[in-house]
Amino acid sequence: MWKDLRSSAFLLLALTAITGLAYPAAVTGMVRAAFPWQAEGSLIEKNGRVIGSELIGQSFSLAGYFWGRPSATTTADPADSTKTIAQPYNAANSGASNLAPSSKALNEAVAERKIALQSAHPGQTDPVPADLLTSSASGLDPHISPAAAAWQIKRVAAARGASADELRKLVASLTEGRDWGVLGEPRINLLRLNMALDERWPMK
Incomplete structure (x- = not known):
């Protein structure tokens, strides 16, 4: 049993390192090398200051x-966290109105x-x-x-x-x-x- 547990633990750690660390790091590195501007968010600068994407x-x-x-994105209501209020172009909460x-x-x-x-x-x-x-499907x-x-x-x-x-x-x-x-x-x-x-x- 202990032998099986050790093998399972080792396999878990190995796959975590490969798929959770090595692979994402490799893909990110290749993308940044091939498409540096897009990989950083396609940011637009003016006079050395980022003004948008x-x-x-x-x-x-x-x-x-x-x-x-128009944008249908929302954010949490500061007065009541169970409700939302309109916040156009909220990139942290992309979404549509979902109205038919x-x-x-x-x-x-x-x-x-x-x-x-x-x-x-x-x-x-x-x-x-x-x-x-x-509004669009993304709101952005x-x-x-x-x-x-x-x-x-x-x-x-x-x-x-x-x-x-x-x-x-x-x-x-x-x-x-x-x-x-x-x-x-x-x-x-x-x-x-x-x-x-x-x-x-x-x-x-």
């Missing part, structure tokens, strides 16, 4: 910035967002793009569609003192195509777009 959305609300997709298309709460939220967007864009007659009305989507960017150009141009044509060219230059030409949809990284705005037309 290319993979995680941020909230922009000023008129001079393009706005991103027939949900009254979802329809009300979409209606409220639509009213708010239309109020901030007087004279805009085109339909509001869907990605400005609905860092991209917007070209249609969502185009829909906001008039507001951003007025706030920045730029022409709409200049902004259209900027949006086009930052539009990413489908992965490998077939996967996903064309998209624009919101943080990089707003950084480009700050570089070319600084906010006064």
Whole structure:
């Protein structure tokens, strides 16, 4: 019996060392060597300071910035730990609202967002793009569609003192195509777009 226990203990320790330490360390080392920027979180820096990640959305609300997709992420309520409160783009609690298309709460939220967007864009007659009305499955989507960017150009141009044509060219230059030409949809990284705005037309 003791012989079997010793063998089992040795096997447990050996497999723990191999699969729990050696293998993860080797994979991490190879990834950092091959893809150092991605392995560190695809962090974006400005003037030597990290201002975000290319993979995680941020909230922009000023008129001079393009706005991103709504986020349904939450955090614990500081007043009651058994409840949650909204905290958009909370990377520690990625997730969707999990509301069905027939949900009254979802329809009300979409209606409220639509009213708010239309109020901030007087004279805009085109339909509001869907990605400005609905949250993503992760709640952390860092991209917007070209249609969502185009829909906001008039507001951003007025706030920045730029022409709409200049902004259209900027949006086009930052539009990413489908992965490998077939996967996903064309998209624009919101943080990089707003950084480009700050570089070319600084906010006064």
